Amino acid sequence: MLVAADGANSRIAKELAGPLPPSEMEVAFGYRAPLPKEQSAPTVVAFLPGWAGYAWAFPRVDHVSFGIATSQDAFDHRSLDRILWDFMLGYYRMRADATAKLWAARTRDASRDELIKAELKTVAERYAARIPGLAAKTWETRRAAGEGWALLGDAAGFADPVTGEGIYYALRSAELFAEAYLEGKPSEYESRWRADFGRELRRAAEMRPRFYGNFWGAPFTERMIEFARAHQGIKRVLGELVAGDQGYLDLKRKLARNAVWPL
Numbered sequence: 001m002l003v004a005a006d007g008a009n010s011r012i013a014k015e016l017a018g019p020l021p022p023s024e025m026e027v028a029f030g031y032r033a034p035l036p037k038e039q040s041a042p043t044v045v046a047f048l049p050g051w052a053g054y055a056w057a058f059p060r061v062d063h064v065s066f067g068i069a070t071s072q073d074a075f076d077h078r079s080l081d082r083i084l085w086d087f088m089l090g091y092y093r094m095r096a097d098a099t100a101k102l103w104a105a106r107t108r109d110a111s112r113d114e115l116i117k118a119e120l121k122t123v124a125e126r127y128a129a130r131i132p133g134l135a136a137k138t139w140e141t142r143r144a145a146g147e148g149w150a151l152l153g154d155a156a157g158f159a160d161p162v163t164g165e166g167i168y169y170a171l172r173s174a175e176l177f178a179e180a181y182l183e184g185k186p187s188e189y190e191s192r193w194r195a196d197f198g199r200e201l202r203r204a205a206e207m208r209p210r211f212y213g214n215f216w217g218a219p220f221t222e223r224m225i226e227f228a229r230a231h232q233g234i235k236r237v238l239g240e241l242v243a244g245d246q247g248y249l250d251l252k253r254k255l256a257r258n259a260v261w262p263l
Contacts, residue, residue: 001186002149003177005170008130010155017143017151023071024135024157026053026164029128030067030084033120035059036092046087047225055087066091069164071133088120089113131164132157139202145190150177158193161205162248169197203248 004012008025035041041059048055053070068084093113134142134157144156152158153170160166173193180189228235240246 001181003152004149004155005152005174006155008132008154008159010151012149013151013155013157016146016149017156020132020134020138020157024133024138026069026071026131026133027128028067028069028131028164029077029080029126030056030065031088031120031124031126032060032063032065033088033124035062035064044091048083055084057087057091064091067127069131085117089116092116092120131166132159133161133164133208134201134205135161136202136205139198139205143190144173144193145177145187147187150186150189152177156193158197158201160201161208162211169201172197200247200249207248207251 002012004010004016006012041064042057043059044057046055053068055068056066058065058067066084066088068080068087070080093116132154138157142157144151144158152173154166156173158166158169158173160169176192176196177186177189180186180192224234224238228238237246237251241248241251
């Protein structure tokens with residue numbers, strides 16, 4: 001049995017399941033940079049109007065992972081890299097770092113920003129990756145298993161088309177395949193992943209254009225942030241969505257049920 005878990009660029013997946021078009025592949029890149037010296041290093045996610053993707057700052061044990069992602073067919077490295085650096089500089093600018101004076105300013109100063117950027121470039125480590133982002137119709141036809149073979153994780157295309165999150169689906173698909181294989185029924189892996197999380201990923205693919213589109217005359221993400229500020233119920237549901245505790249299939253119903261408008 002050939003089991004492939006060799007990532008979004010899987011050569012085995014291209015041979016056995018077929019290649020994905022650029023429109024169904026996302027590109028993520030970023031920098032691993034030092035933590036601010038002060039205690040506060042928050043997680044930040046930034047959505048930009050008119051752009052299908054987001055930037056992030058995820059603090060780790062010994063660094064901050066900054067990144068930005070968008071679809072491969074819309075990828076423009078130069079402009080995205082400029083956006084990411086602006087985002088990174090803003091992050092450090094908002095931290096009161098008493099021991100590294102270059103990163104201490106809370107107000108914008110172009111010359112100071114250039115000094116911060118020059119210093120960061122000497123220590124920041126660059127990374128890049130591709131992430132599958134399958135369209136709804138592709139989920140209906142693309143197979144992750146066949147006679148004598150199976151695909152796991154990113155190799156199978158198992159990533160959330162809205163957020164790009166794929167770690168859970170990598171681990172869960174491995175678990176489902178292992179169970180089927182140990183039961184002597186590896187051919188059931190295809191039906192098991194579809195029953196377990198396939199509908200969620202397909203629904204996410206349907207929602208992706210709306211998520212990065214407009215709602216009530218403004219970007220959907222902007223409207224959701226406004227609603228979350230005003231309504232604790234919506235804030236809780238959206239927080240659970242980002243954390244992976246809330247699915248897409250019943251998201252609309254949950255938002256409607258929790259939208260208690262203040263009088």
